[in-house]
Amino acid sequence: MLGLLLLGRRTEDEAMSYSSYILFIPLLPLLAFAVLSLFGKKYFNTSAGLIATLLLLVSTVLSLYTAYQYFLVDGKVNDVYQPVKAFQYTWLVFNEHLQIDMGVLLDPISVMMLVVITVVSLMVHVFSLWYMKGEERFATYYAFLGLFTFSMLGLVISTNIFQMYIFWELVGVSSFLLIGYYFQKPSAVAASKKAFIVTRFADLFFLIGILIVGFQSNSFNFGTIIQTLTNTQSAEFLSATSTTFFGASILTWALAFIFIGGAGKSAMFPLHIWLPDAMEGPTPVSALIHAATMVVAGVYLVARMFPVFAVNEASLHLVTWVGLISALFAAIIACTQTDIKRVLAYSTMSQIGYMMFALGVSGYGGEAGLGFTASMFHLFTHAFFKSLLFLAAGAVIHFIHSNEIKDMGGLRKHMPITNAVFFIACLAIAGVPPLSGFFSKEEILLASYNTDKIVYAVALLTSGLTAFYMFRLYFSIFWNKEAEVHDTHHGEGSMAMKFPLILLAVLTIVAGFVPFGEFVSSDGKVLETHLHILFSIAPVAAALAGIGLATYLYKKENERPAAISNSFGAFYKSAHQKFYIDEIYLFITKKIIFNLIARPAAWIDKHIVDGAMNGLAFATATVSSAIKGLQSGKVQNYALYFFGGIAVLAVIFIYIWK
Numbered sequence: 001m002l003g004l005l006l007l008g009r010r011t012e013d014e015a016m017s018y019s020s021y022i023l024f025i026p027l028l029p030l031l032a033f034a035v036l037s038l039f040g041k042k043y044f045n046t047s048a049g050l051i052a053t054l055l056l057l058v059s060t061v062l063s064l065y066t067a068y069q070y071f072l073v074d075g076k077v078n079d080v081y082q083p084v085k086a087f088q089y090t091w092l093v094f095n096e097h098l099q100i101d102m103g104v105l106l107d108p109i110s111v112m113m114l115v116v117i118t119v120v121s122l123m124v125h126v127f128s129l130w131y132m133k134g135e136e137r138f139a140t141y142y143a144f145l146g147l148f149t150f151s152m153l154g155l156v157i158s159t160n161i162f163q164m165y166i167f168w169e170l171v172g173v174s175s176f177l178l179i180g181y182y183f184q185k186p187s188a189v190a191a192s193k194k195a196f197i198v199t200r201f202a203d204l205f206f207l208i209g210i211l212i213v214g215f216q217s218n219s220f221n222f223g224t225i226i227q228t229l230t231n232t233q234s235a236e237f238l239s240a241t242s243t244t245f246f247g248a249s250i251l252t253w254a255l256a257f258i259f260i261g262g263a264g265k266s267a268m269f270p271l272h273i274w275l276p277d278a279m280e281g282p283t284p285v286s287a288l289i290h291a292a293t294m295v296v297a298g299v300y301l302v303a304r305m306f307p308v309f310a311v312n313e314a315s316l317h318l319v320t321w322v323g324l325i326s327a328l329f330a331a332i333i334a335c336t337q338t339d340i341k342r343v344l345a346y347s348t349m350s351q352i353g354y355m356m357f358a359l360g361v362s363g364y365g366g367e368a369g370l371g372f373t374a375s376m377f378h379l380f381t382h383a384f385f386k387s388l389l390f391l392a393a394g395a396v397i398h399f400i401h402s403n404e405i406k407d408m409g410g411l412r413k414h415m416p417i418t419n420a421v422f423f424i425a426c427l428a429i430a431g432v433p434p435l436s437g438f439f440s441k442e443e444i445l446l447a448s449y450n451t452d453k454i455v456y457a458v459a460l461l462t463s464g465l466t467a468f469y470m471f472r473l474y475f476s477i478f479w480n481k482e483a484e485v486h487d488t489h490h491g492e493g494s495m496a497m498k499f500p501l502i503l504l505a506v507l508t509i510v511a512g513f514v515p516f517g518e519f520v521s522s523d524g525k526v527l528e529t530h531l532h533i534l535f536s537i538a539p540v541a542a543a544l545a546g547i548g549l550a551t552y553l554y555k556k557e558n559e560r561p562a563a564i565s566n567s568f569g570a571f572y573k574s575a576h577q578k579f580y581i582d583e584i585y586l587f588i589t590k591k592i593i594f595n596l597i598a599r600p601a602a603w604i605d606k607h608i609v610d611g612a613m614n615g616l617a618f619a620t621a622t623v624s625s626a627i628k629g630l631q632s633g634k635v636q637n638y639a640l641y642f643f644g645g646i647a648v649l650a651v652i653f654i655y656i657w658k
Contacts, residue, residue: 021062021065021066022062022066022086022087022104022106022157023087023104024058024059024062025059025062025063025066025114025118025153025157026059026150026153026154026157027150028055028056028058028059029052029055029056029059029121029145029146029147029149029150029153030146030147030150031055031146032051032052032055032056032142032143032145032146033143033144033146033147033150035051036048036051036052036139036140036142036143036146037140037143037147040139040140040142040143041137041139041140044139045138045139046138048138048139048141048142048143049125049128049129049132049133049138049142050129051142052125052142052143052145052146053122053125053126053129055146056118056121056122056125056146056149057122059118059149059153060118060119060121060122063114063115063117063118063119064115064118066106066111066114067111067112067114067115070106070108070111071108071111071519075106075108075111079525079526080523080524080525081107081108081519081524081525082107082524083105083106083107083223083524084105084106084107085103085104085105085106085159086103086104086105086106087103087104088101088102088103088104088159089101089102089103097218097219098214098218098219098220099220100160100162100163100220101159101160101163101220101221102159102163103158103159103160103163104157104159105157105158105159105222106157107524108519108520108521108524109156109300109303109304109376109520110156110157112376112380112519112520113156113300114153114156114157116293116379116380116383117149117152117153117156117293118149118153119383119507120287120288120293120383120384120387121145121149121152121288121293123287123387123391123500123503123504124145124284124285124287124288124387124391124500125142125145126496126499126500127284127287127391127394127496127497127500127501128141128142128145128282128284129496130493130494130496130497131282131283131284131394131395131398131493131497132282132284137181140181141181141282144174144177144178144181145178145285145288147170147173147174147177148171148174148175148178148288148289148293148294149288150170151167151170151171151173151174152167152171152293152294152297154166154167154170155167155168155170155171155297155300156300158222159221159222160219160220160221160222161210161213161214161220161222161225161305162210162214162220163220164301164304165203165206165207165210168203168206168261168265168297169203171265171294171297172195172196172199172200172203172265175195175199175278175289175294176192176193176195176196177192178281178282178285178289179191179192179195179278179280179281179285179289180192180193180280180281181281181282181285182280182281182282185280187277187280188280188281190277191274191277191278191279191280191281192278192280192281194273194274194277194278195274195275195277195278198264198271198273198274199264199265199274201264201271202260202261202263202264202265202271203261203264203265205257205258205260205261206257206258206260206261206262206264207261208257209253209254209255209256209257209258209259209260209261210258212250212253212254212257213225213229213254213258213308216228216229216236216239216240216250216251216254217229217236218236222304222305225305225308226305226307226308229251229308229311230307230308230310230311232311237251240254241312248314249312249314251308251312251315252312252314252315255305255308255309255312255315256314256315256318258301258305259298259302259315259318259319259322261298261301262297262298262299262301262302263298263322264298265294265295265297265298265301266295266296266297266298266299266352266356267295267326267348267349267352268298268322268323268326268349268352268353268356269322269325269326269329269330269349269353270581272326272330272349272581273581273582273585275290275295275345275346275348275349276342276345276346276578278290278345279339279341279342279345282394283341283390283391283393283394283397283398284390284391284394286341286344286345286390286394287386287387287390287391287394288387290345290348290390293383295348295349295352296352296355296379296382296383298352298356299352299355299356299359299375299379300379302319302356302359303359303372303375303376306359306362306364306372306522307364307522309359310362310363310364310522311364316359316360316361316362317360318360319356319357319359319360320356320357320360320361320452320455321357321360322353322356323352323353323354323355323356323357323358323359323360324353324356324357324360324455324458324459325353326349326350326352326353326356327349327350327351327353327354327356327357327458327459327462328350328353328458328461328462328465329353329579330346330347330349330350330353331346331347331350331462331465331466331469332465332575333346333575333576333578333579334346334347334350334465334469335465335468335469335472335575336565336572336575336576337576338404338405338406339403339404339405340393340396340397340403340404340405340408340473340477341390341393341397341403342403343405343469343473344386344389344390344393344473347386347389347429347466347469347470348386350462350466351378351382351386351429351466353462354375354378354441354444354459354462355375355378355379355382355444356375357444357448357455357459358371358372358374358375358378358444358447358448359371359372359375361447361448361450361451361452361455362374362375362447362451362522363522364522364523365522365523365525366523366525366527367527369521369522369523369527370443370446370447370450370527370529371444371447371448371451372521372522373443373516373517373520373521373522373527373529374440374443374444374446374447375444376516376520377439377440377443377516377517377520378437378440378441378443378444380440380511380514380516381428381436381437381439381440381508381511381512382429382437382440384436384504384507384508384511385424385425385428385429385435385436385437385504385508386425386429387504388421388422388424388425388501388504388505388508389422389425389426389429391497391500391501391504392418392421392422392425392501393422395415395418395492395493395497395501396408396411396415396418396422396477398493398497399411399414399415399418399492405473405476405477408476408477408478408480409476409477409478409479409480409481409482409557410478410479410480410481410482411477411478412478412479414492415478415492416492417492417498417501417502418492418501419478420505421501421502421504421505422474422477422478423474423478424505424508424509425504425505425508426470426471426473426474428508428509429466429470430463430466430467430470430471430543430546430547431463431466431467431539431540431542431543432467432540432543432544432547433536433540434512434513435508435509435512436507436508436509436510436511436512436513437508437512438512438536438539438540439512439513439531440512440516441463441539442531442532442535442536442539443529444459445459445460445463445535445539446532446535449535460538460539460542461542463539463542463543463546464542464543464545464546465546466543466546467542467543467544467545467546467547467550468546468547468549468550469546469550470550471546471547471550471551471554472550472553472554474550475550475551475554475555476554479554479555479556480554480555480556480557481556481557516529517529
């Protein structure tokens with residue numbers, strides 16, 4: 001059944017104006033996946049990149065047009081941006097109230113994500129035209145990119161939480177395929193399996209949370225869930241908050257489980273262990289999956305359910321502290337890593353932590369909702385400068401043929417464009433004005449300052465560490481020492497590699513000037529935010545201090561970094577080894593789960609379960625062997641049994657009648 005849920009004062013014609021083209025946005029990448037996966041290797045292996053890129057270009061144009069229509073033409077009704085279901089199809093009906101729909105939901109955050117996903121994915125497609133040229137599985141690579149883009153687009157436009165879960169799992173599958181693209185490498189296979197297992201573990205909790213929320217609200221629809229579970233007078237809300245389990249309400253448990261699913265996908269502590277290893281995939285994949293799209297899915301999930309989180313203080317505290325710990329924890333580790341992609345991976349984890357705790361310190365509506373707007377703003381700006389960092393890192397790796405920063409240095413003369421754009425991105429992520437990262441970070445810090453001074457202090461420290469490790473990376477690559485380059489025939493690459501870098505650098509510069517609060521807020525109303533010059537002194541000072549320290553230690557080759565690392569001793573070693581979190585997980589799985597749970601379970605399965613089945617089979621065979629003579633096929637024996645039976649029945653009959 002096709003239908004439209006029109007919220008606010010929308011007419012059916014206004015909603016249908018979106019549905020006439022909106023479905024092409026996710027379906028065009030799906031078409032690329034279908035064509036290239038079925039026929040790409042045989043017919044389109046050399047032209048696969050061009051086909052996929054052109055299809056995604058159309059999808060990107062449609063996304064930008066959708067954003068224009070929604071934000072500037074007809075999205076606002078009575079000064080409030082209204083959600084609208086541009087398309088809806090009823091898929092499964094459980095009862096008169098509970099059903100699963102497949103549809104397209106347009107609201108400020110979903111439209112914003114459409115733009116982010118398609119633009120960044122398009123840049124990755126273009127960059128890969130030259131970066132992945134010559135790969136034997138070139139068409140397969142672009143097919144996987146198409147599947148991932150389709151899955152991510154489907155996730156953000158989902159009208160209900162179960163539809164989101166379906167695309168959530170598709171995102172996991174497609175990321176598994178992309179991380180393990182170089183399946184000949186054991187490390188890539190191990191990384192893809194690790195990402196799949198960790199995120200599936202988190203997704204189990206997500207599914208449990210979905211079922212609890214669906215049961216409590218009697219719906220999977222986002223609008224109904226929010227309306228029901230935020231109405232403090234409704235029977236459903238009272239039931240969800242009055243029923244407790246281990247001291248917490250059912251609603252608290254449901255939101256905690258949903259957040260665990262988001263934390264797994266967004267690589268939050270302690271479910272972050274898959275993200276650094278996922279760098280085994282091609283570098284453009286890292287830019288797409290692990291910088292701008294997949295890892296922000298958890299942030300988007302919390303934002304989508306934010307009105308429900310906002311009425312449950314315990315769940316917001318969980319979001320705040322997990323995000324804050326993740327941000328600081330990852331920043332410390334990033335200061336010690338020597339693999340360029342792993343530094344960026346931990347940087348991503350830290351920035352996602354920033355977005356998470358910004359949601360945690362936010363209220364709902366008006367000035368109290370600054371944290372929500374700041375989180376979405378940082379998601380928006382981070383997508384551009386982090387994808388720029390990853391793609392620039394890919395250009396460096398392609399030039400040097402190594403991921404280790406010890407093999408780099410002095411590349412600014414050989415790679416002037418990459419040097420310039422990398423420097424711009426580093427300034428942005430460090431929070432230096434007037435680049436985009438400054439504006440979004442300042443709003444996050446302001447929101448945390450207004451809510452919790454401890455959170456603000458830790459966030460400020462993390463901001464300084466971010467500036468330090470990013471410029472440690474920058475100087476180690478482009479300055480520090482004279483470059484030892486032996487293969488310079490391809491230079492910085494073709495225009496297909498340079499154009500995405502330049503365009504993303506431009507977006508990094510201008511994205512901060514977008515009046516984001518006019519478009520995205522917790523309640524759909526315009527949130528006017530102002531630049532607080534005095535408040536900005538501390539964040540900018542922290543950034544400049546981090547940059548200054550990195551300049552002192554890494555601009556020129558010297559012994560100071562080694563001396564400082566030695567002075568920190570065991571702490572530096574622990575940070576370099578990622579605080580042994582992977583080793584702890586291995587100990588728990590191999591020594592405890594495998595030995596104390598898996599081995600006894602295997603013994604029970606082999607000796608008791610299989611033994612019982614084998615014993616039953618043996619008994620059956622024995623009895624069958626003993627009585628098989630009764631079915632010998634000899635007529636004389638059958639006649640004997642027949643007359644013997646008659647004799648026995650006669651004796652019984654005579655005995656009874658006596």
